[in-house]
Amino acid sequence: MGKKIISQTIIFVVMIGLIVGFSVIFGSENTLIGVTTITAVLMLLSKDFSLNPLSTALKLICFNVLMGIVTFIAAKNVWLGIPLNFIFLFVMGYTLSYNLSSPSFVPFNLQYVFTLSTPITIAQLPKRLIALAVGAILVVLAQVIFNKNKISKQGNTVLVGVCSGLIDKLALLEAGKPFEELEQKVQQGIGKFRRFVYNKREQDFYLTRESRIKLDLSLELEKINDAINELALQEDAVRILNDQGFKEDFISVIDIVKGCLEKEENLNQLDESFSTVFDKYNAERNTSVFQLKVLNSLSFIKQSLYELKELDKSKYNAISKHEPIPANYQLKNIYIKSFQSNSLKFSYAFRLALGITISAFVVGFFKIAEGRWIVYTVNSLSQPFYEKSKQRLKDRLLATIIGVIIIGIVFSVIKGSTARTLTLMVISYFLSYNSAYRYTTINATVSAIGAAALYGNTFVLSLDRILFVATGAVLAILLSKFVFPYKVEDARKDLIDLYDKTIASQIDIVTDFLQKKKTADEAMKNEILRGNMIEERLLENEMNQEDKNLDKYLESQRSIAIGIADLYRWIKRHYVDTVFPMEEKAKIDQLLADKEEISYDRIESFINNSESTYSLSSKIAVINYIEIVTQMNRVKRLKASCLI
Numbered sequence: 001m002g003k004k005i006i007s008q009t010i011i012f013v014v015m016i017g018l019i020v021g022f023s024v025i026f027g028s029e030n031t032l033i034g035v036t037t038i039t040a041v042l043m044l045l046s047k048d049f050s051l052n053p054l055s056t057a058l059k060l061i062c063f064n065v066l067m068g069i070v071t072f073i074a075a076k077n078v079w080l081g082i083p084l085n086f087i088f089l090f091v092m093g094y095t096l097s098y099n100l101s102s103p104s105f106v107p108f109n110l111q112y113v114f115t116l117s118t119p120i121t122i123a124q125l126p127k128r129l130i131a132l133a134v135g136a137i138l139v140v141l142a143q144v145i146f147n148k149n150k151i152s153k154q155g156n157t158v159l160v161g162v163c164s165g166l167i168d169k170l171a172l173l174e175a176g177k178p179f180e181e182l183e184q185k186v187q188q189g190i191g192k193f194r195r196f197v198y199n200k201r202e203q204d205f206y207l208t209r210e211s212r213i214k215l216d217l218s219l220e221l222e223k224i225n226d227a228i229n230e231l232a233l234q235e236d237a238v239r240i241l242n243d244q245g246f247k248e249d250f251i252s253v254i255d256i257v258k259g260c261l262e263k264e265e266n267l268n269q270l271d272e273s274f275s276t277v278f279d280k281y282n283a284e285r286n287t288s289v290f291q292l293k294v295l296n297s298l299s300f301i302k303q304s305l306y307e308l309k310e311l312d313k314s315k316y317n318a319i320s321k322h323e324p325i326p327a328n329y330q331l332k333n334i335y336i337k338s339f340q341s342n343s344l345k346f347s348y349a350f351r352l353a354l355g356i357t358i359s360a361f362v363v364g365f366f367k368i369a370e371g372r373w374i375v376y377t378v379n380s381l382s383q384p385f386y387e388k389s390k391q392r393l394k395d396r397l398l399a400t401i402i403g404v405i406i407i408g409i410v411f412s413v414i415k416g417s418t419a420r421t422l423t424l425m426v427i428s429y430f431l432s433y434n435s436a437y438r439y440t441t442i443n444a445t446v447s448a449i450g451a452a453a454l455y456g457n458t459f460v461l462s463l464d465r466i467l468f469v470a471t472g473a474v475l476a477i478l479l480s481k482f483v484f485p486y487k488v489e490d491a492r493k494d495l496i497d498l499y500d501k502t503i504a505s506q507i508d509i510v511t512d513f514l515q516k517k518k519t520a521d522e523a524m525k526n527e528i529l530r531g532n533m534i535e536e537r538l539l540e541n542e543m544n545q546e547d548k549n550l551d552k553y554l555e556s557q558r559s560i561a562i563g564i565a566d567l568y569r570w571i572k573r574h575y576v577d578t579v580f581p582m583e584e585k586a587k588i589d590q591l592l593a594d595k596e597e598i599s600y601d602r603i604e605s606f607i608n609n610s611e612s613t614y615s616l617s618s619k620i621a622v623i624n625y626i627e628i629v630t631q632m633n634r635v636k637r638l639k640a641s642c643l644i
Contacts, residue, residue: 011042012429018138026131029124032114037135040107041142047104048200049140050147051208051317057140064132067112072128075119078364085116085357093349094335097384100533101199109352111135113379116360117372147200151210152316155196156261159214162189162221163258167251169228174238174247183229190222194532202319205329205526210308210316215525216569217257217304219562220297226559227293240288249277253298260305267309274302289623296620300569323522328505344491347484348384355382355479359472370464377472382479386487389480393473399439400469404462492538499534499557502527506564513571524565531561563627570620 015038022034049056070088074081089112096105111132120128165186172179197211207215231237241247253274259266281287281295327333338345355378363371380396383389406427414423431439506527512518535554 009429014038016425022131026127026134027124029118029120030128030131032118033111033128033131033135036107036111036114037138039110040135040139043107044104044139045142045146046102046195046199047143048147048150048196049143050150051200051202051319053140053144056143057137060136060139061133063108064111064136065129067108068115068125068129068132071112071115072120072125074360075116075364078361081364082357082361085360086353088112089353089356090349093352094338094345097345097348100530100537101195103384105352109379113356113372113375116356117363117375148317150196151200151208151214155193155214158189158193158196159218159221160258160261162186162193162218162225163254163261165189166221166224166228167254169225170241170247170251173228173232174241176238179232183225186225190218190225191532191536193218194529195536198529198533201526202321203325204331205325206319206321206522207525208317208319209311212521212525213304213307213311215528217301219528219565220300220304223297223562223566224294226562227290227297230293231290234290240290243288243291244280246291246294249280250294250298253277257301257305260308264313267305274298287619292619292623296566296623300566323520326505326520326523328501329523329526341484342486342490344384344486344494347486348382351479351483352379352382354483355379355476359475371468373465373468374472374475377469378476381473381476384486385491386480386485389477393477396469397473400466404466408462495534495538496553499531502531502534503557503560503564506561506568510564510568510571513568519572524568528561528565531557559627567625 018038019031019034022037023031026033067088070084074084089109092108092112093105096108097103115128115132165182169179169182169186172182194215197207197215200211201207231240234240256266256274278295278299281291287295335345337343340346341350356375359375359378362368363374368374377396381389381392383392410423410427434440506524509520509524509527512520535558538550538554
């Protein structure tokens with residue numbers, strides 16, 4: 001708690017300092033640019049633009065300066081504002097809205113409506129454009145400072161936490177205790193790490209050399225986690241876990257993995273621990289399915305750690321672009337495909353542009369004092385999903401009323417502009433501890449009405465604020481409901497379809513390698529990342545929390561995606577005909593038939609029978625193939641019910 005108070009206080013002081021600095025340097029008419037710059041810095045830290053800071057800075061400067069010119073002209077002439085506002089806002093909303101990653105549009109939308117609603121003279125324009133350029137530079141500087149080594153610092157910490165979670169799960173399993181809460185933490189850690197990697201791609205496709213290695217490592221940690229979950233369902237789970245001292249062997253190796261992630265010099269301890277364990281179980285004839293799965297993952301982890309050991313730290317962020325970007329990852333193709341009224345990007349961009357264009361025209365044409373709150377409300381309530389717009393409407397109206405009441409009470413007791421200003425800062429500080437939309441809106445209402453009412457009529461300003469918010473809310477909700485509406489179930493269908501295409505793309509990659517020896521390592525990694533992001537987007541919708549069919553669907557899809565990626569790596573490492581002869585495939589297909597699952601006993605009797613000549617690596621390849629086929633059988637049955 002103490003750390004949170006300290007960090008929150010530091011952030012608040014820096015925010016106030018930056019806002020005051022913008023006001024002093026660039027004038028009070030540009031104070032809100034300081035606000036949007038802070039918003040952009042904080043929100044965009046979840047992204048990662050640190051690979052090419054100079055290029056990013058130039059693009060962002062041009063974007064901000066163009067925005068300043070467009071809003072200046074639109075504010076001066078309401079008729080010119082109609083095409084200018086609509087075109088710029090549509091392009092901005094279309095480009096910055098999201099399908100999978102977190103949105104980027106919030107700070108830039110705010111900056112647009114703030115600059116549009118704070119008109120300036122032609123003499124003040126250069127200073128505003130400089131303020132916007134400085135804001136862009138600050139955003140990129142924050143990226144360089146906080147995100148340059150994000151995978152090494154924050155990413156390693158997350159992966160160490162995942163390793164510790166796996167060890168703790170085994171302890172709980174052995175004690176016969178549930179581990180649902182720990183399972184959730186492990187999954188969240190894996191997902192968090194992959195978001196880091198997803199956001200640190202060049203051209204939304206190419207991964208850094210460090211990211212490539214550690215993404216592979218995260219895949220194997222996830223496979224070990226899944227193996228532990230499957231083991232927990234077996235009647236003799238504890239016996240299997242401790243057979244031949246396997247638990248102690250696993251913990252000894254995973255501790256080495258943790259140590260390598262915590263300190264690079266520990267990479268020199270790899271050889272002895274891994275080799276001892278692999279030699280032991282390669283010589284053992286009757287190795288369990290659980291042990292084989294874990295050994296499979298540990299072998300890949302060993303390979304990844306060796307690659308990391310051989311990689312010079314100065315080349316962690318190096319990128320190889322030998323592999324061409326597939327058509328489905330090229331931005332121009334993504335934008336062209338989404339340019340239709342039933343897509344998320346198009347529907348959101350169109351509604352945003354239309355709503356702000358209409359409200360800005362009405363406010364400007366009728367010269368409505370304080371009418372900017374209509375524009376602000378339309379911007380805030382224009383959301384990609386109709387359901388989110390409705391929820392925000394309730395929160396915003398309630399928050400506005402609460403904010404008005406707070407100001408009414410405070411200003412009736414406290415007199416004098418200095419005392420009132422200090423009181424507003426204190427209220428804003430305490431409200432900043434909760435980042436939920438309702439509380440940020442209360443904070444904005446208190447600050448806005450309080451600042452405007454320091455020397456004015458609080459009651460009139462409060463009534464005006466409520467009226468303008470209600471007007472903007474009605475316009476935004478009408479547009480969300482009737483103009484290219486996009487609902488949660490629409491996103492659900494689109495995302496499930498995209499997940500199916502992701503799996504199909506993985507299968508194509510494996511097929512191309514088998515038939516043409518064509519490698520696509522970067523594409524395979526991107527498909528894994530995309531699957532992870534699809535799953536997060538599906539699960540974050542409130543309506544899906546109790547959807548058991550969706551949970552089963554995602555579990556199966558995740559298992560298939562990781563299994564295919566693992567099989568691809570095995571085929572690349574070993575000559576396919578010696579590891580997995582095609583005549584053996586026919587036997588396995590006959591064993592599986594149309595089954596959605598197969599018991600450990602049947603798998604073990606198949607690979608450990610007296611006539612079998614499978615090596616350790618062959619057994620692992622067989623298990624991978626069995627898992628993929630059974631999970632795909634399960635998905636066929638789940639998909640139809642999941643889309644209803």
